[in-house]
Amino acid sequence: MTRAPTARARATQARAGVVDEPTAALELRGLRKSFGAKAAVDGVDLTVPGGSFFGLVGPNGAGKTTTLSMATGLLRPDAGTARVHGLDVWSDPFAAKRIIGNLADGVELFDRLTGEQLIVYTGLLFGLDRATVASRASDLLDLLDLTSSAGSPVSDYSAGMRKKIGLAAALVHSPRLLVLDEPFESVDPVSAANIRDILAGFARSGGTVVVSSHSMDLVQRMCDHVAIVAAGRVLAAGTIDEVRGEGTLEDRFLQLVGGRRHDEGPEWLRGS
Template sequence: MLPEPGPAIEVTDLRKVYGEKAAVDGLTLRVERGCFFGFLGPNGAGKTTTIRMLMGLAPATSGTIRILGHDMPGDAVAIKSKIGLVPDDTLLFDHLTGGEFIEFVGRMYGLGRPLAHQRTSELLELFELHGAGRKLIGEYSKGMKKRVAMAAALIHRPELYLLDEPFEGVDAVGARLMKDILLDQVRQGATIFLTSHVLEVVERLCDRVAIINQGRIAVDGPLSELRAGVAADPDRPGTPETLEDIFVRVVGGPARASESIDWL
């Protein structure tokens, strides 16, 4: 399917204040449909808070959010029906099996029981979770929980995926499978909004990147253009920067260990 016209996400001057501290401070962002978008930042920069506002789980203090042509929170139900979410803390039900949870999510999104059951079986097979049998989610490893969360996000074929650290704790085989599935979803016209601390993964998957620091956007643009800047290494002028180079330069990396502790 071809992406519909207009942005998947359009955020203007978004703020979220807790007490006297702004976790997100004047965020303006546009994510086009069909884009694999990387949303990066150091710990505490405001990434998860932003995703929670996009999902309607945390009300914004001020600013506007428009997702897939709908306003949040006014059209929250319509928006949520078109979104697949993999949260950082994998909000799963520990006392269900993986299959029960995935099928439950499918039913919540309006799938009929036979279709939800069929898709659940196929997703369990795809994510190699069928061997877990009657084992409860509370007994799963972190990587298995991420696989269940990803499968549940896929079951209703959403237009937009919000993925908060989806590869954390997932082994190399599982991560490769998840990456291939996500890339295929983008090829089919879906939009992916990804946060990850694994910059090599972002660099390989994303075509556009924004870096948030202290609640504000520090860098936003196509990854190819960002990497075409001056190299961080003065001995290699003109060499394209890696995403890690860009990230450390933008957020202000620490001094080298050999410079900060003499005896190391």
């Protein structure tokens, strides 16, 4: 599958005078979604460059999951558009979803299947032949250290193992865009490091990764682009260096989002 140049490759091209800019991997324009009287997403505009490793950060209730659900075709927006490599997610959903790998937060897996069956089933849904999907399933189970659990029902998996088998299912069809909502939640440090290596390799090969996370340090170390969202709006977006400025990403996040309290709590919490 042909993938867009990485963010680093595009920078090299620009210095050499090459100005052929690839189609954005993900382009959101005017996305809105309300639940009753509450606006969960309030006019989000966001462009994710092809080949980038893009972090989406925000406080709880910021609208990250709702935004990603609309971007990947899981939740219909009240207004606005979402395009994946130029394909409209809502007017051309089959073509758009074929190039998306999605690990959504809160979406139930088919947990009566074994881990291996889940990967194979997902690959078959994307049109892979049985020989190809069986080979890829074996590779992914080994890569994510799940081979010993491949024959166990997903219902028996721990929360961290479910994250990993969900990631395997998102990768099996070799997508161009990988969208991961809190992929490191409940994952042990060793597995998290392995997953970071996998995602970094995916991005270096020209794939695009969008990951939401509450860990500012993780996003700052892992991603080359970031957007800070709060109250359903994008407060800042760009390269990591552009967004964080002279400080850390956490400093910039707290400056934009606010809400930091500098007290030690009531006296009864501070011991005798």
